[in-house]
Amino acid sequence: MAAMAVNVGRKMPHVLTVAGSDSGAGAGIQADIKSCGALGAYCSSVITAVTAQNTVGVQGVHPVPEEFVAEQLRSVLSDMSVDVVKTGMLPSLGVIKVLCHSLKEFPVRALVVDPVLVSTSGDMLAGPSTLSGYRDELFAMADIVTPNLKEASAILGGVSLRTVADMRSAAKSIHDLGPRNVLVKGGDLKGSSDATDIFFDGENYHVLRGSRINTRNTHGTGCTLASCIAAGLAKGLPMLQAVQSAKAFVESALDYSKDIIVGNGPQGPFDHLFKLDTHAHNAGTRSFEANDLFLYAVTDPGMNRKWGRSIVDAVKAAIEGGATLIQLREKETETREFIEAANACVEICHSNGVPLLINDRVDVALACDADGVHVGQSDMPVQTVRKILGPGKIIGVSCKTPDQVEQAWADGADYIGCGGVFPTTTKANNRTVGLDGLKAVCLASKLPVVAIGGIGTANAGSVVEVNIPNLKGVAVVSALFDRECIATEARKLKSILMESSSHAKISV
Numbered sequence: 001m002a003a004m005a006v007n008v009g010r011k012m013p014h015v016l017t018v019a020g021s022d023s024g025a026g027a028g029i030q031a032d033i034k035s036c037g038a039l040g041a042y043c044s045s046v047i048t049a050v051t052a053q054n055t056v057g058v059q060g061v062h063p064v065p066e067e068f069v070a071e072q073l074r075s076v077l078s079d080m081s082v083d084v085v086k087t088g089m090l091p092s093l094g095v096i097k098v099l100c101h102s103l104k105e106f107p108v109r110a111l112v113v114d115p116v117l118v119s120t121s122g123d124m125l126a127g128p129s130t131l132s133g134y135r136d137e138l139f140a141m142a143d144i145v146t147p148n149l150k151e152a153s154a155i156l157g158g159v160s161l162r163t164v165a166d167m168r169s170a171a172k173s174i175h176d177l178g179p180r181n182v183l184v185k186g187g188d189l190k191g192s193s194d195a196t197d198i199f200f201d202g203e204n205y206h207v208l209r210g211s212r213i214n215t216r217n218t219h220g221t222g223c224t225l226a227s228c229i230a231a232g233l234a235k236g237l238p239m240l241q242a243v244q245s246a247k248a249f250v251e252s253a254l255d256y257s258k259d260i261i262v263g264n265g266p267q268g269p270f271d272h273l274f275k276l277d278t279h280a281h282n283a284g285t286r287s288f289e290a291n292d293l294f295l296y297a298v299t300d301p302g303m304n305r306k307w308g309r310s311i312v313d314a315v316k317a318a319i320e321g322g323a324t325l326i327q328l329r330e331k332e333t334e335t336r337e338f339i340e341a342a343n344a345c346v347e348i349c350h351s352n353g354v355p356l357l358i359n360d361r362v363d364v365a366l367a368c369d370a371d372g373v374h375v376g377q378s379d380m381p382v383q384t385v386r387k388i389l390g391p392g393k394i395i396g397v398s399c400k401t402p403d404q405v406e407q408a409w410a411d412g413a414d415y416i417g418c419g420g421v422f423p424t425t426t427k428a429n430n431r432t433v434g435l436d437g438l439k440a441v442c443l444a445s446k447l448p449v450v451a452i453g454g455i456g457t458a459n460a461g462s463v464v465e466v467n468i469p470n471l472k473g474v475a476v477v478s479a480l481f482d483r484e485c486i487a488t489e490a491r492k493l494k495s496i497l498m499e500s501s502s503h504a505k506i507s508v
């Protein structure tokens, strides 16, 4: 006889969201799944409508037939031990009826109703009959209802809500419609310097104050808040605590994401997964800008020995003279000494806002938390470096040909070092590509390019005059580090680059 499937193990807190899909993924089902995931709850999803939506607005709405919403509800509720149901966009009275029917057949521990009526862009997300469905059917079953100001006003027949006192009386009136708790959200309260919501449990009012984050990235705050409340309840929090922690989550997510750029419209999404390790890692790392390549200084142990300088002193002087990026290229230095110097250089570079890269040695870059690594064609493959360093670090690759450039881009590099442009004594047996080779590489590259090899004050101008937009700078070794005063040479070189680039397209 076949054994019955028996579930032994851990039960995940489980939220079912019954909502619409947002193709832009900042709100709707997508926000709900990300929010629950971020808080450690499992989130299943019954889709009530598919919207064509972005950061500009809602371009189209395609409701899912009511019978098929019913079928999805049955599939999930009959099998998956849902703790809490959270609702978002319910496009018709029919869908509300189907949901109420399913909840009676398969009761859950709590019901969170976000009465989505209009998107922030002003587009209708619910039909005219929906409002009566909420009032007459769903609210009585709800543990909490979370209208924003416009929704609260619509639910109450169009009363105007302009102050926190108005929000209190709205919360009371909506409570009279049957839900156990009401949260009137003040995200849209005009002229408010904080973000105040009113929570009413039928007896007490709680004024929930938050800091207002100054950002355009607020698309989906309402969906996120309601999902976080649902996740909190699924994990066993009492209602007020679930609401308070949900509000704190939204505030942190908005703050973390206040400058992210996704889409060109007036209301961008935010990053629900900001607490992931990968994100924490990125947050501390300065993002790479192509202009960092402008005056790129590469250290050389032989030259430092010759002039009696430490790596750290050489780096300080290069930065003082205006170097925009430092690469430590220490082929012969002992690992212990290399790491000590690299740690000191990271500090100096970061306090001056200059990125520090390590040549070839991924282990040293990790050990000192440098900004990235520069590798040659016979060093560790770029894909492997990327895997080890993660998405936030800078990876540069030396390339001589368009094929190598294409490969570097496909493997996830951030910039190309092209050379030797001119003959050099710094690198033995290195084929010179010339200005023509440099040009071919720049034309083939989707990534920014820095020219390297035999470049100094005498010929830097001719490099700039190659005049291809993604040629972003020159990398130098001897021209700085094999000179008596590094800072003076760096200044001279920088002014030549600036002067030539004011005629060409290369720019700071």
Ligand SMILES: Nc1ncnc2c1ncn2[C@@H]1O[C@H](COP(=O)(O)OP(=O)(O)OP(=O)(O)O)[C@@H](O)[C@H]1O
Residues within 6 Å of the ligand: 027, 119, 120, 147, 148, 149, 185, 186, 187, 188, 195, 196, 197, 210, 211, 212, 213, 214, 215, 218, 219, 220, 221, 222, 223, 224, 225, 247, 250, 251, 254
């Ligand atoms: N700029 C902001 N800074 C901090 N908190 C905010 C901000 N905007 C909204 N909030 C908070 O986010 C939560 C959601 O409120 P909001 O009024 O934005 O909902 P909503 O209009 O339903 O959102 P949407 O429909 O865009 O998903 C509330 O707790 C609110 O106080």
Ligand SMILES: Cc1ncc(CO)c(N)n1
Residues within 6 Å of the ligand: 019, 020, 021, 022, 027, 028, 029, 051, 053, 088, 089, 116, 118, 119, 120, 125, 219, 220, 221, 222, 223
């Ligand atoms: C699908 C969907 N649900 C809810 C909202 C409210 O933010 C939206 N914009 N889109």
Ligand SMILES: [Mg+2]
Residues within 6 Å of the ligand: 116, 148, 222, 223
């Ligand atoms: Mg909303």
